[in-house]
Amino acid sequence: MKRLHLYIIKSFIGPFFVTLIISLFVLLMQFLWVYLDELVGKGLEFSIILEFIVYTMAMLMTNALPLAMLLASIMTFGDLGENNELLAMKAAGISLYRIMKPLIILTVFLSIGSFYFYNQVIPVSYKKLIALMSSIRQLRPEIIVKEGVFSNEIDNYSIKVGRKSANGDMLYDIMIYDHTEDKGNVTVTVADSGTMKITKDKKYMILNLFNGQTHSELQPRDRRKTTYPSRTDKFVKQSIFTLLHGMELERKDESVFRNQNRALNNAQIVYFVDSIGKELEKRRIEHAFALNYLSPLSTHVARIARKDTTSIQPLKLIQRVSIDSVLLNVKSLTRMSIISSAVNNARNNVRAIQQSDEMLVLSIRNLNRFSIEWHKKYTFAIACLIFLFIGAPLGAIIRKGGLGMPLVISVVLFIFYWIITTTGEKFSRESVASIWQGVWFSTFIFLPAGIFLTYKAANDSVVFNINAYADLFRKIFKLSKKKEEEREDK
Numbered sequence: 001m002k003r004l005h006l007y008i009i010k011s012f013i014g015p016f017f018v019t020l021i022i023s024l025f026v027l028l029m030q031f032l033w034v035y036l037d038e039l040v041g042k043g044l045e046f047s048i049i050l051e052f053i054v055y056t057m058a059m060l061m062t063n064a065l066p067l068a069m070l071l072a073s074i075m076t077f078g079d080l081g082e083n084n085e086l087l088a089m090k091a092a093g094i095s096l097y098r099i100m101k102p103l104i105i106l107t108v109f110l111s112i113g114s115f116y117f118y119n120q121v122i123p124v125s126y127k128k129l130i131a132l133m134s135s136i137r138q139l140r141p142e143i144i145v146k147e148g149v150f151s152n153e154i155d156n157y158s159i160k161v162g163r164k165s166a167n168g169d170m171l172y173d174i175m176i177y178d179h180t181e182d183k184g185n186v187t188v189t190v191a192d193s194g195t196m197k198i199t200k201d202k203k204y205m206i207l208n209l210f211n212g213q214t215h216s217e218l219q220p221r222d223r224r225k226t227t228y229p230s231r232t233d234k235f236v237k238q239s240i241f242t243l244l245h246g247m248e249l250e251r252k253d254e255s256v257f258r259n260q261n262r263a264l265n266n267a268q269i270v271y272f273v274d275s276i277g278k279e280l281e282k283r284r285i286e287h288a289f290a291l292n293y294l295s296p297l298s299t300h301v302a303r304i305a306r307k308d309t310t311s312i313q314p315l316k317l318i319q320r321v322s323i324d325s326v327l328l329n330v331k332s333l334t335r336m337s338i339i340s341s342a343v344n345n346a347r348n349n350v351r352a353i354q355q356s357d358e359m360l361v362l363s364i365r366n367l368n369r370f371s372i373e374w375h376k377k378y379t380f381a382i383a384c385l386i387f388l389f390i391g392a393p394l395g396a397i398i399r400k401g402g403l404g405m406p407l408v409i410s411v412v413l414f415i416f417y418w419i420i421t422t423t424g425e426k427f428s429r430e431s432v433a434s435i436w437q438g439v440w441f442s443t444f445i446f447l448p449a450g451i452f453l454t455y456k457a458a459n460d461s462v463v464f465n466i467n468a469y470a471d472l473f474r475k476i477f478k479l480s481k482k483k484e485e486e487r488e489d490k
Helices: 002-034 046-082 085-091 096-138 266-290 296-306 323-328 332-398 405-429 435-439 441-458 466-489
Strands: 157-164 171-178 187-198 204-217 230-243
Touching (some): 002 046, 046 085, 046 096, 046 332, 046 405, 085 096, 096 332, 096 441, 266 332, 332 441, 405 441, 435 441
Antiparallel strands (some): 157 171
16 A cells, blocks of 8 residues: 555655746746736846846746646546556445545645645745836836937936938937036037947946037126027047946835835734724724714723823713704804804815725725735635645546646636635625635635535446436436426416
8 A cells, every 4th residue: 555655755756846836837927928018128237137037036926836736737647547447446345535535644744735735834935026127117127228319317417319221329410408516408419420339337438429519608797688699519539427326226125115015024014904903993992082973971982992092082072962953042143154164164074084984995905905914814724725636636527637728627726716816805894794605705716616526436436427416417308398398288
């Protein structure tokens, strides 16, 4: 039996690592395609790109690992069924549960490891990835001067080029506005040709101009004059040196992103949710007191709930009066003033309530994101085990190995799982459903499906046999037809 278990594990390990690499590669290409515009043309070093890929692959592991588990289990048991090895094992009295036993134990350890990875490694990778992406976004691209268009990428200069040489080394019909003195377009330089180079350290730009002239407007000595004197300087060669900013990658501090939901482990999320919840409750009560919505009794209840009575003062009892009697006993002008003041106060209160509601909704949504992330770490680990119980019986039933049929089935099932998971998380985030209902919704669907498929495969059920379903429909059709004939005879 030990040899059989080792054989099953060896048959599974190979496809698992292959499918994991394939899944990571496909997801990585999709991710890079989305952020391609932010990476291309910025002169990034290979080490920076490699660092970006490593952090991204760590983040994509949450989707790649369950998909690889599903695909590898279908391939493994599909190969065993296609080669009649699974049939021989069952003929020897070995049940499907005993055949799956070593993979179940292996997957349990893998699920524990995946939870640790999600809880400890991914938060660190997320902070580093977000910090790196933020630094790359602020990195200015190489100075690119287009023909016939003013370029403002160089600090304090606006450059226009009529045309460029084929290799881009020479520039022709150059016009440059100098804004170094921050006085507007008072200095303009025109040149027949020139070259532009950036130093290796990307700190300075050297612009060599040939055969041109510089026109400058001068300030008149008498400010009452409306005309301005000008000066023209001709040159055969002129060089402009300017300091470039934002051409080097400046690392952002990772601690800036430490309070985001994916940047925290579960222990930190519990502490953070508790802090946000207390602050949210405090804001609710303070807003209610500001609008005089709380009675003395509710004040006492809120005081107990907050456990912070220093800033709460009980409202004074207000004697009830008849508004109509008050308005009838005052002059018309005073009555209109009272009504106008009441309307304005009501409008201000409505506006304050709307603003407060919007802020509370955003705070609750933010709080839900942290709670969702706490649950996702567990659902991610359990998903690996669930997909084993789905993939293994599916492979035993369809009896097809390789990457053809297993890949199609795996992709369809995983897309279905991803849609359900995303929908459930959205419901939880928008408070349509509770947190555990939304996040665990896909688990509640796929876990019974895995148990059902395992039971059917263990009992050699014909789940995917089209002829069996055709026979079933024929029997139903014959039965219904027989009942109709009996009714007609009566």
